[in-house]
Amino acid sequence: MTRRDGLSRTDLPVTLRDRAVVPGDSRYASLRSTYTTQSSPAVVLLPESEAEVAEALRFAGGTDFRLSIRSGGHGLSGRSSNDGGIVVDLSAMNAVDVVDPDTRLVRVQAGARWARVAAALEPHGLVISSGDHGNVGVGGLATAGGAGWLARSYGLTIDRIRAATVVLADGRIVRTDAEHEPELFWAVRGAGDAVGVVTEFEIEAVRLDTIGIAQIAIEADRGGATLRRWSEHLAEAPRELTTNGMLLANGPTFVLQLTAVVADGEPDRIRSLVEPVARLGVRTLALEAQLGPYSMLVPTAHLHPNLGQQVSTTTNALFPTLTDDSAGALMEVAAQPGSPLVQLRSLGGAVNDLDRSATAYSHRDQEVLAVLSTFPPAGIGQLSAAVRPLWPHAEGAYRNFESHPTDATFERAFPGAVGARVRALATRYDPTGLFARAR
Template sequence: MKPALSTPPREFGGNVVTPGDRRYAALRSTYTTRGAPAAILLPRDTREVVAAVRFAREQGLPLAVRSGGHGLTGAGTNDGGLVVDLSALDQVEVLDPGTRLVRVGAGARWANVAKALAPYGLAISSGDHGNVGAGGLATGGGIGWLVRQYGLTIDHVRAVEVVLADGTVVRADADREPELFWAVRGAGAGIGIVVAFEIEATRVRDVGVAQIAVAAGPDGDTLHRWARYLAEAPRELSTAVMLMPYGPSTVMSITAVVADGSPKRARTLVAPLLAIGDLLDHRTDTMPYTALVPTAHLHPNTGQQPAITTNGLLAGMSEGDARAIMAMARSGRALVQLRSVGGAVNDVPADATAYPHRHQDTLVVASVFPPDGPAALDATWRGVSKRMDGAYVNFESRLTPAAFQRIYPGETGTAVTEVWRRYDPDGLFRPASLST
């Protein structure tokens, strides 16, 4: 028989949702993972986050931290443990319009961040869906619609407010707690709970957006031409690709975003993509940045899209790489997506943050859905795994020791582990799969 939870301390003051509460069904899960936690804690401010952390330590149960958004990895829930849900910490404040410095609560979702910044003509390149939560993305990386122009979200974080495992509240930046500040940008999940970020936004109002459908052959030539163009294209252009089997062929669905409000500039940068293969459909528009991550995206996360996901990075896509990726997509066993990176991402030194992948230019993502599970994903991924050069934590469902080594290779992994142990010696926040 499971021991009953003790009563949360008086200073917590926030909501505690347990099984039987009518709200439990809407709070137990992430977008991809159904959970059955013993309780979900809903702190309303930093003081209550401190109380929640202390309560979690006392209970000795597994702990998950959730910023309120999609939670693709599934790490925002568990079975039988506690979940600290930060969705009430969703304030967005422009601290200084001149320097473009913005304070973003960890529970904010990027649709609301975009909406709050739009009157100032500002934006933060973030997730590619408005329902993505700020906290998880801004501690893991942040590959958004403006990634080649702006870089990763973490590259523009200037300070963080963190609740550590002992309940201490720390402000970390380049001068104060620099090791913590280094690790929280790319490996923040194992350190503590970041409750707020100070992020330097960029000036953006309208962007060019193209939706393109191209027939892609099994030889990989079309995919290779896409990658070759993106490796040399002006940085204003960022793209996301979905490879979808369609009968005997494969459709390459491309969303291209140009960080420039000029329709002419958008058409110019998109034009080479129309010639990479047999064009099936195409439309280019100019729209506000907020239209890319609209508030219409906001929804509860109830485990409605179960999935297991893995990924890898490529430094230059060879013809062999393209053929292997196409074979994976054509198998029909996994949804295959790609993101263009490079550009401003690679301006940052590899050791500047805990995200060390600063020479690659393509992210490859594969997901499987029920009834397929981990074995099916591994079998599907096997044909491309040895071609990959690193991985991204926010598109990895299973943070095994092997995945950790791909995400944080070599000296980066050693440094991440040392910082995690220094600030969280008992492993309260460390993923259970890595607690040895």
């Protein structure tokens, strides 16, 4: 079948026809798009099992239609949908099961959203560190990294994956872990979309009933000393502390607005960790702390359909501990007229426990992730020009905060030999290039 013939429900294998949503169906409006991009695919397939994912991939492989793989639909590139092609949407495969409370092993299907994962684990006193938004899907985040609220305490989401089930391009269903298909397991944790559709992850959760969450606002100086101090402080701080924030320009004044998360429920410990952060700026503008479960950060209130409502352009850069020069470059970006939104996240801590070669996400020496976004009418040209001061100081990037993936962004995310290994494994596990059509 070719694109020229078009695609209708009757072209699909009989087993998939009941799983298909096509233009004109009542569910099409809520399934056609992603969070950032409005799209018009020919068909959205909603498999309910690995066998059905395999059937969908075999069907797509026999056509030349564009293919998209979707878990939660929050990918910034919008490539989890397309115009005129096939979308394999895993949202019906969304189970979250505690396999063993003693070993804290949790089985999570790729179509679950992180808000549902947090809610399902809360009664067991368990947590998996995910991203900062509950509507983000498990599949897209856990195949790339997962830089979240508890990153310094427990690492990236991928760091605690113990096994995964992958449907390969030829329809084979493979369970992989450190002993079985270890190269596939390496690729799944950082470059999963290059090798297959990951349908299920076994993740070692952590036991954590209560966390501290502080909202902190500090004035940041224009020269960058505040940012440098923040980064130096976090690089040495106890691992219970992770901070994520935004650098906001308020006229000539800059405000660093941080959410500080402490992986500890003891009020004195929380106070001792967040109060020094509030003193890192020119002056403290606000400090408010509260206790709560992890689900407060990724509540089910985040859940919503993705309708292409958040059109945006995003790139990012990773840094070791900020210096005067790199902090100054970040301030220069934030100070431009019509500057991008600058988000800053602390990494380091447990993220850097792993060896660089342990997973396809290889950035294990960096301390800071800067995420830069513009919104219409600004586009990629304006964003690229605005962030130019950062590149002389950056050491790599995280592939998931990239709205316009190119060879250059691939090289930043998978530098040198890591990229060569990802490409070789993509060829080994997907020799016909099916998933290259989906990226």
